[in-house]
Amino acid sequence: YLTRLSLPQKSSNLQDVDLLRNYAVEWDRYTTGANYLNRLFTYLNRHWVKRERDEGKKIVYQVYTVRVLGASQILPI
Numbered sequence: 120y121l122t123r124l125s126l127p128q129k130s131s132n133l134q135d136v137d138l139l140r141n142y143a144v145e146w147d148r149y150t151t152g153a154n155y156l157n158r159l160f161t162y163l164n165r166h167w168v169k170r171e172r173d174e175g176k177k178i179v180y181q182v183y184t185v186r187v188l189g190a191s192q193i194l195p196i
Contacts, residue, residue: 133141160182171179 164181168179168181
């Protein structure tokens with residue numbers, strides 16, 4: 120996705136208010152996508168992670184924990 124992102128190309132000829140409007144549109148797209156992902160991971164954390172832990176699996180973490188701490192600090196590699 121990032122290789123196809125054309126924000127710099129779109130905004131290279133824009134100035135002032137038009138540039139800010141363009142960034143506002145792109146920011147809105149980004150935050151909408153981030154909210155969808157957050158909802159998906161909330162569902163997984165609430166249901167799948169809880170079930171795995173209830174079944175006795177010890178190396179199962181919530182997505183946020185893995186993201187914040189990094190997989191290399193949590194998982195035995």
